Amino acid sequence: DVKLQAVLSSLAQPAKDLEAQSPGQRAPDARYVKLNTNENPFPLPTMVWRSAISALERQYLYPEDDNIGLREAAADAYGLSKDHVIAGNGSSELLGLIYRAFLGPGDSVAMMSPGFSFNRKLAVLQSAKFLEVSWSDSHSIPIDQLLFGPAKDAKFILLANPNNPTGTFAPIADIERLVAQSERLVVLDEAYVDFAPDNGLRLVRRHPNLLLLRTLSKSYAAAGIRVGFGLGHPEVIGRLRNIQNVFNMNVIAHAVGVSILAHRAAYEDNHRHIKHERERVTAALHQFGFCVAPSHTNFLLARVPNGQDGRWWQAALERDGILVAVFTDDGLDHCIRISIGTTAQMDSFLAAVAAISERLK
Numbered sequence: 120d121v122k123l124q125a126v127l128s129s130l131a132q133p134a135k136d137l138e139a140q141s142p143g144q145r146a147p148d149a150r151y152v153k154l155n156t157n158e159n160p161f162p163l164p165t166m167v168w169r170s171a172i173s174a175l176e177r178q179y180l181y182p183e184d185d186n187i188g189l190r191e192a193a194a195d196a197y198g199l200s201k202d203h204v205i206a207g208n209g210s211s212e213l214l215g216l217i218y219r220a221f222l223g224p225g226d227s228v229a230m231m232s233p234g235f236s237f238n239r240k241l242a243v244l245q246s247a248k249f250l251e252v253s254w255s256d257s258h259s260i261p262i263d264q265l266l267f268g269p270a271k272d273a274k275f276i277l278l279a280n281p282n283n284p285t286g287t288f289a290p291i292a293d294i295e296r297l298v299a300q301s302e303r304l305v306v307l308d309e310a311y312v313d314f315a316p317d318n319g320l321r322l323v324r325r326h327p328n329l330l331l332l333r334t335l336s337k338s339y340a341a342a343g344i345r346v347g348f349g350l351g352h353p354e355v356i357g358r359l360r361n362i363q364n365v366f367n368m369n370v371i372a373h374a375v376g377v378s379i380l381a382h383r384a385a386y387e388d389n390h391r392h393i394k395h396e397r398e399r400v401t402a403a404l405h406q407f408g409f410c411v412a413p414s415h416t417n418f419l420l421a422r423v424p425n426g427q428d429g430r431w432w433q434a435a436l437e438r439d440g441i442l443v444a445v446f447t448d449d450g451l452d453h454c455i456r457i458s459i460g461t462t463a464q465m466d467s468f469l470a471a472v473a474a475i476s477e478r479l480k
């Protein structure tokens with residue numbers, strides 16, 4: 120169609136070099152065991168469920184302006200004021216705001232690599248440079264490289280702790296040294312922190328250049344509800360809130376968010392289960408010849424045996440009804456990433472691994 124082509128070519132296309140990126144394959148049907156996007160398969164606590172239902176009575180009203188009630192609930196839960204908090208439609212929305220608010224064309228952002236690949240796309244959308252700095256072999260933060268290497272002029276430094284896709288955890292003391300020594304904004308993405316031994320919340324009041332991200336998608340089993348928080352200095356948070364869409368979250372997300380924050384203790388069993396399964400599956404994978412880094416998240420990054428390609432294992436597992444993730448552009452070609460689900464799901468995964476290993480003999 121000639122007119123369509125003319126219209127399309129008249130439009131700006133900042134991301135023309137990017138392929139449409141899918142965060143992970145959908146399960147073709149409900150029989151598949153979906154272990155590819157780090158969801159938490161347990162039901163919401165009953166009280167949280169009820170709050171979602173009663174929020175439907177407010178369906179004809181626009182949601183609360185500026186997410187006030189949800190921000191107050193988060194401020195309460197995290198020991199901050201509501202001016203320290205921005206609420207987002209998942210932490211992905213907040214990542215998008217950070218790139219839009221703080222990066223112009225030609226600016227650069229520094230990120231620890233391997234890391235959460237969505238960030239690369241966000242930098243491209245801003246016509247910004249994306250500087251990847253590798254984790255050291257011991258998975259510690261190369262502070263000097265971030266402060267004095269090619270990344271020294273980056274507008275902000277972004278790292279996830281625990282990190283995705285490696286599952287590794289850097290001590291909070293190291294994070295604090297980086298934040299204290301850096302003159303720049305440090306964005307610390309703590310999407311998986313409830314599965315880790317420590318967290319960076321106490322640093323928020325101490326360091327005005329720290330911006331912390333949290334989500335209810337992983338440890339609070341609410342990926343489909345879309346609730347995330349940014350916690351930081353009110354001036355930094357204010358700049359993000361300035362450019363956010365009005366009514367960015369819906370009434371159900373507000374109600375569920377407030378209720379989850381009030382019932383965090385109800386998730387203790389959930390977190391205990393995931394950590395327990397994580398250790399069980401790690402040990403079992405070692406028996407099959409996989410190399411698994413100790414994980415502090417709800418997933419495992421496993422190097423497959425005998426130098427095989429991760430994609431081969433992904434395809435073999437899919438034929439057995441199991442979905443896992445692979446990372447082809449981060450030097451992780453020989454790895455698969457497996458989310459931790461229910462005991463039954465992990466048994467199905469391990470049975471498939473056993474069958475595939477047997478066939479390979």
Ligand code: PMP
Pocket residue numbers: 156157208209210211212235279282283308310333334335336342346347
């Ligand atoms: N940060 C990291 C490190 C993640 O792995 C994810 C989800 N894969 C997110 C942020 C985004 O999560 P959400 O938008 O669901 O809050």
